[in-house]
Amino acid sequence: MAGSxxxxxxxxxxxxxxxxxxxxxxxxxxxxxxxGGNRSGKSSTLNAIEWALYGDxxxxxxKVNIEERKGWLVKNMGCDRASxxxxxxSGDGDIVVRRSAAGPTGKxxxxxxxxxxxxxxxxxxxxxxxxxxxxPKDFMSSAYLHQEVIRDLLVTQPSVRKAALDRLLGVxxxxxxxxxxKGIKVKSYETGVDEVYAKLENDISLRASAYKEQLEDAxxxxxxxxxxxxxxxxxxxxxxxxxxVEKLASLAKKAKVEPAKLAAPGKPDGFxxxxxxxxxxxxxLRVENPGAESQRGLDTERRGLDAAxxxxxxxxxxxxxxxxxxxxIEKEHGTAEDIGSTLVELExxxxxxxxxxxxxxxxxxxxxxxxxxxxxxxxxxxxxxxPACGQEIAPxxxxxxxxxxxxxxxxxxxxxxxxxxxxxKELKQLEATAGRLAEILDEELPAAxxxxxxxxxxxxxxxxxxxxKDEDPNLVVERRISEIEKAIEKNRKLLEDYTExxxxxxxLLDAGESIAVxxxxxxxxxxxxxxKKSEEWAALDEARDNLFEELGxxxxxxxxxxxxxxxxxxxxxxxARGQIASIYGRLVERPDFDEIEIDPDKNYEVYASxxxxxxKLVSFFNQGDMxxxxxxxxxxxxxxxxxxxxxxxxxxxxxxxxxxxxxxxARLASVIDEVTGGAQLLLSTMDxxxxxxxxxxxxxxxxxxxxxxxxxxxxPSITEE
Amino acid sequence: xxxxxxxxxxxxxxxxxxxxxQRLSELFQKAREGLSSQTSAGVKGEVEESLGKLMDxxxxxAEAIQGIFRE
Numbered sequence: 001m002a003g004s005x006x007x008x009x010x011x012x013x014x015x016x017x018x019x020x021x022x023x024x025x026x027x028x029x030x031x032x033x034x035x036g037g038n039r040s041g042k043s044s045t046l047n048a049i050e051w052a053l054y055g056d057x058x059x060x061x062x063k064v065n066i067e068e069r070k071g072w073l074v075k076n077m078g079c080d081r082a083s084x085x086x087x088x089x090s091g092d093g094d095i096v097v098r099r100s101a102a103g104p105t106g107k108x109x110x111x112x113x114x115x116x117x118x119x120x121x122x123x124x125x126x127x128x129x130x131x132x133x134x135x136p137k138d139f140m141s142s143a144y145l146h147q148e149v150i151r152d153l154l155v156t157q158p159s160v161r162k163a164a165l166d167r168l169l170g171v172x173x174x175x176x177x178x179x180x181x182k183g184i185k186v187k188s189y190e191t192g193v194d195e196v197y198a199k200l201e202n203d204i205s206l207r208a209s210a211y212k213e214q215l216e217d218a219x220x221x222x223x224x225x226x227x228x229x230x231x232x233x234x235x236x237x238x239x240x241x242x243x244x245v246e247k248l249a250s251l252a253k254k255a256k257v258e259p260a261k262l263a264a265p266g267k268p269d270g271f272x273x274x275x276x277x278x279x280x281x282x283x284x285l286r287v288e289n290p291g292a293e294s295q296r297g298l299d300t301e302r303r304g305l306d307a308a309x310x311x312x313x314x315x316x317x318x319x320x321x322x323x324x325x326x327x328x329i330e331k332e333h334g335t336a337e338d339i340g341s342t343l344v345e346l347e348x349x350x351x352x353x354x355x356x357x358x359x360x361x362x363x364x365x366x367x368x369x370x371x372x373x374x375x376x377x378x379x380x381x382x383x384x385x386x387p388a389c390g391q392e393i394a395p396x397x398x399x400x401x402x403x404x405x406x407x408x409x410x411x412x413x414x415x416x417x418x419x420x421x422x423x424x425k426e427l428k429q430l431e432a433t434a435g436r437l438a439e440i441l442d443e444e445l446p447a448a449x450x451x452x453x454x455x456x457x458x459x460x461x462x463x464x465x466x467x468x469k470d471e472d473p474n475l476v477v478e479r480r481i482s483e484i485e486k487a488i489e490k491n492r493k494l495l496e497d498y499t500e501x502x503x504x505x506x507x508l509l510d511a512g513e514s515i516a517v518x519x520x521x522x523x524x525x526x527x528x529x530x531x532k533k534s535e536e537w538a539a540l541d542e543a544r545d546n547l548f549e550e551l552g553x554x555x556x557x558x559x560x561x562x563x564x565x566x567x568x569x570x571x572x573x574x575x576a577r578g579q580i581a582s583i584y585g586r587l588v589e590r591p592d593f594d595e596i597e598i599d600p601d602k603n604y605e606v607y608a609s610x611x612x613x614x615x616k617l618v619s620f621f622n623q624g625d626m627x628x629x630x631x632x633x634x635x636x637x638x639x640x641x642x643x644x645x646x647x648x649x650x651x652x653x654x655x656x657x658x659x660x661x662x663x664x665x666a667r668l669a670s671v672i673d674e675v676t677g678g679a680q681l682l683l684s685t686m687d688x689x690x691x692x693x694x695x696x697x698x699x700x701x702x703x704x705x706x707x708x709x710x711x712x713x714x715x716p717s718i719t720e721e
Numbered sequence: 722x723x724x725x726x727x728x729x730x731x732x733x734x735x736x737x738x739x740x741x742x743q744r745l746s747e748l749f750q751k752a753r754e755g756l757s758s759q760t761s762a763g764v765k766g767e768v769e770e771s772l773g774k775l776m777d778x779x780x781x782x783a784e785a786i787q788g789i790f791r792e
């Protein structure tokens with residue numbers, strides 16, 4: 001600890017109203033007065049001390065509750081940087097504080113450090129505040145009197161007054177502790193706990209309803225599958241699952257496939273895995289059913305037989321037709337041999353007719369020549385010798401005979417030609433018949449018979465056996481088809497049994513599932529009913545108890561803090577009561593209310609009392625009297641802090657004489673001289689009357705700085721008297 | 722600081738057993754750590770951090786019970 005600390009020297013450049021050239025002010029000594037008019041740079045000089053010590057904490061309206069600090073410019077607009085060096089004097093040596101920054105509000109390129117009385121450099125602001133024993137707010141309330149402090153002490157809302165007086169009384173730490181504990185909403189934590197439990201209770205209730213519904217559904221499904229109430233046991237469940245395994249193994253054997261590797265679960269918990277495997281096995285067996293292949297073979301055989309039989313019938317019919325045609329030709333024309341003989345005879349007849357016709361024709365030529373000769377005779381009446389044979393002939397008679405002969409021959413010729421023509425026609429027809437018969441006998445009938453033989457052979461192949469000689473293929477095939485139909489029927493029955501077996505396995509599985517689901521839900525219901533006896537619930541109760549224990553602790557600490565805060569505040573107020581009353585009495589001479597007092601139990605309400613009366617001060621005091629009351633409180637409590645404790649042993653008063661009359665100003669100077677004897681005082685005033693009073697009343701060594709006209713470029717003009 | 726020592730003494734007296742005494746002392750020390758910010762909010766933050774952790778623990782336990790339901 002550095003003991004009491006006072007201001008020693010301030011060097012400023014570029015800060016607010018200061019120009020870029022360094023300005024150094026010697027602040028050493030028990031009393032320093034800044035005197036000058038408005039806008040002469042006095043406040044900038046006080047601000048430079050504030051800023052050196054507290055930096056950003058005193059910039060802006062929100063942090064220090066000073067409206068005029070809103071938009072506060074830290075750096076002079078004509079300079080690059082704001083820099084302040086403050087030398088503090090302690091019992092063990094000097095402490096040098098250096099702060100600088102750029103940017104209008106001093107937020108850029110900030111630099112801060114201080115060198116302590118041992119020559120050690122530090123850059124933590126809190127360390128400096130600890131040496132001073134004043135945080136930013138404490139400083140602004142209890143070491144630095146300005147118009148806002150006067151307002152805070154008397155005028156504004158109770159919380160602000162309370163905070164300001166706490167700082168003056170030095171109990172702000174206690175107050176912060178108490179307010180913090182008081183601000184902890186114990187009730188909301190308790191409500192939070194209630195909500196957690198209520199939510200759990202609600203969840204339990206909802207789940208219980210849901211489980212009940214699920215159990216009813218499972219049992220309804222089980223009832224549909226034929227399960228009775230007493231079937232809902234692990235034993236029945238296991239039996240159903242084992243039956244599934246056996247059934248599937250039996251069906252696999254029928255299907256001639258490897259049985260699935262299934263193991264019936266002993267507990268319902270393992271059912272779903274088992275069900276997946278069993279369903280997979282059922283699906284596989286459904287694809288690989290045993291009758292399908294055989295059924296396909298029988299169908300194919302039957303279709304083949306039907307087709308072959310149909311072809312054989314066709315071939316047999318063709319043979320029959322050709323035979324019938326042959327029989328019809330032979331019946332009409334005889335055999336091929338007979339037809340051949342007939343053809344020869346017909347050809348001979350034609351040849352004979354032709355020969356006769358030729359003979360008749362030759363004879364007719366002679367007759368015609370003779371007739372012509374006879375007709376050429378001049379006298380056909382007279383007998384004459386035949387020119388050919390020389391015999392005597394009667395021409396006319398002969399002519400008549402020959403003419404008759406000629407007509408008879410012509411008739412004979414016509415008959416011969418008709419006979420010849422008929423023979424030719426018959427010959428032609430018979431030749432066609434002979435050709436057709438030859439065609440049937442040589443080609444078509446053999447081909448049809450061959451096809452018939454081929455069909456029989458196909459049937460024999462399809463049947464796998466030879467027909468006996470006298471056997472009717474139709475009958476054989478019909479017998480075989482009958483056998484096939486029987487086999488198909490047998491197969492269908494087998495398939496139905498197999499499919500029914502698979503359905504049975506599925507039903508067993510469904511029954512197992514219903515039992516498993518019901519048993520699992522029953523287990524859950526049991527667990528739900530016993531959840532409040534679980535380890536987890538015990539842990540919840542323990543967590544709740546821990547929280548309630550800490551909330552109880554919070555309440556206890558709060559009560560103790562309230563108790564101690566009240567006692568300390570009362571003690572400090574009581575200790576300062578006399579000093580406050582004394583200072584007030586000297587500043588204000590009111591016969592009606594000659595004393596003021598602070599009530600620590602009523603939010604530090606400030607009362608004026610006198611003549612047995614006690615009234616709230618703000619309700620009837622004028623501004624001057626209220627300023628005097630605030631000055632009395634500040635000086636009594638502030639000087640007490642500055643004189644009695646380690647740390648900052650200086651007070652700064654900025655324009656304290658506002659609203660005071662000339663007499664009160666003179667009294668203020670006298671009081672200051674008396675009560676601040678132990679602490680360094682920096683008084684800033686534009687009030688010439690106060691300055692003159694101070695010159696006269698303050699007996700200690702004074703250092704007076706006159707602030708002349710301020711220049712925007714070079715800053716304040718400061719001269720020491 | 723005399724007042725703070727006085728508070729510790731009274732907390733000790735208010736405790737019903739050594740366990741509570743230790744708890745109250747620790748709680749107060751924790752609160753004092755928040756004083757560096759020079760605000761009640763700082764102190765409250767320190768204390769509520771601890772309460773928040775206990776509340777979180779309660780929530781975790783409740784979640785564990787919900788886990789039983791979900792099994």
